[in-house]
Amino acid sequence: MFSHKALFVSALVLAVALVESKEKDATSLQIGVKFKPESCPMKAQKGDQVYVHYKGMLTDGEEFDNSYKRDEPIDFKLGSGMVIRGWEQGLLGACQGEKRKLKIPPHLGYGDNGAPPRIPGGATLIFHVELVKIERS
Numbered sequence: 001m002f003s004h005k006a007l008f009v010s011a012l013v014l015a016v017a018l019v020e021s022k023e024k025d026a027t028s029l030q031i032g033v034k035f036k037p038e039s040c041p042m043k044a045q046k047g048d049q050v051y052v053h054y055k056g057m058l059t060d061g062e063e064f065d066n067s068y069k070r071d072e073p074i075d076f077k078l079g080s081g082m083v084i085r086g087w088e089q090g091l092l093g094a095c096q097g098e099k100r101k102l103k104i105p106p107h108l109g110y111g112d113n114g115a116p117p118r119i120p121g122g123a124t125l126i127f128h129v130e131l132v133k134i135e136r137s
Contacts, residue, residue: 023059023103025124030103031090034128040095042134046079050091051133057126064118073132084109086125094131102127 044050051073056065067073076082078091086104094100104125106112114121 023061023124023126025059026103026105028105029086029089029108030101032101032103033098034101035097035099037095037097040098042096042136044078044091044094044131044134045136046092047136048078049075049135049137050078050131051075051135052087052091053130053132055128057128058119059124059126073130084125087127087129090127091129091131096131096134099128099130102129 052075053067053073054065055063055068057063074083079088081088084104086102086108089108090100090102090104102125104127106122106124109123109125110119110121112121114123119125
């Protein structure tokens with residue numbers, strides 16, 4: 001049978017694990033390179049048409065969008081303002097095939113208004129992105 005002390009310690013360990021599993025909010029864009037191909041003949045730059053697979057989450061781990069589930073990457077012209085600024089900045093210089101984790105503060109994401117109903121106002125966003133293809137004219 002558990003003692004009160006053992007029960008308390010178990011509850012404390014669980015509480016710490018839950019708190020640590022939630023990511024902290026960001027005040028500036030954070031870019032983590034998770035995979036970089038050995039060869040990188042072309043890096044993404046403004047004006048390129050890019051094709052990107054992604055998984056978007058809030059800092060509590062709740063997923064709000066996922067292109068992998070649709071089996072179709074999003075494509076847009078980099079630097080054209082078609083996506084949030086955190087993506088515009090976070091994909092610059094990436095190689096085709098590169099995977100990055102972008103931690104985007106609210107002012108580079110959806111700001112104080114959010115994107116209801118899935119993204120609340122003031123939310124820090126976590127994106128796991130994969131630059132599938134770069135087209136340059």
